[in-house]
Amino acid sequence: MDVFQGQNILSFIKELPNDESCKAYLAKIKWSEGFICSKCCGTKGCEKSGYNYHCYGCDHVESATANT
Template identity: 50%
Template sequence: MKSLKVENIETPLKNFHAVFKSDEDCLNLLANLKWEKGYKCSKCANTNYCGGKQPYSRRCTRCKKEESATANTIFHRCKFPLVKAFEILLLACQAPAISSYKVSEYLEMRHMTCYNFKKKILDCRENNKDSRFISKLILSINREMNSIK
């Protein structure tokens, strides 16, 4: 990854890679936040589950519907690594003045990918869709990053 020559870029991402080394670390945090009050099937409202086929997914014991940690969140159908999605989320929420072009250079991703995901994040926050979940996720990410000194 390249370094961005933009003020305050290091602040939001400080200790990020020490905490979130892989997509599994991101999935673990997402699953803990998503089901912190317990599992409830989105199809039949059953509260009993077993592990699903994918890591951090859950399968309803009644209707057998499997739900991943990313399902029905802003990361649903995300085609690029979750670590990069978390970085875009942090930058979009904590340093919104940084352009998606600069973010794409930093993450070595296509500009339109970064632009569209950043737009999706900002739209969700403006329309209150997933805004509480996004806020809780940002707080959890910051808490994890601040625990490493």
């Protein structure tokens, strides 16, 4: 897993300049080992737009920013 190792605010802004890149970074970390639903612990689902994941087991939609 790649973890951001910024040393200062300028490094942070360069690495994650906007909301979209921050959400992409969080999604990459959160689901790096595959999707696990926070409601039913199901592992089957699909990625939706806006860095959301839809669980096929319980129809829960979880965002990359949920519980982070």
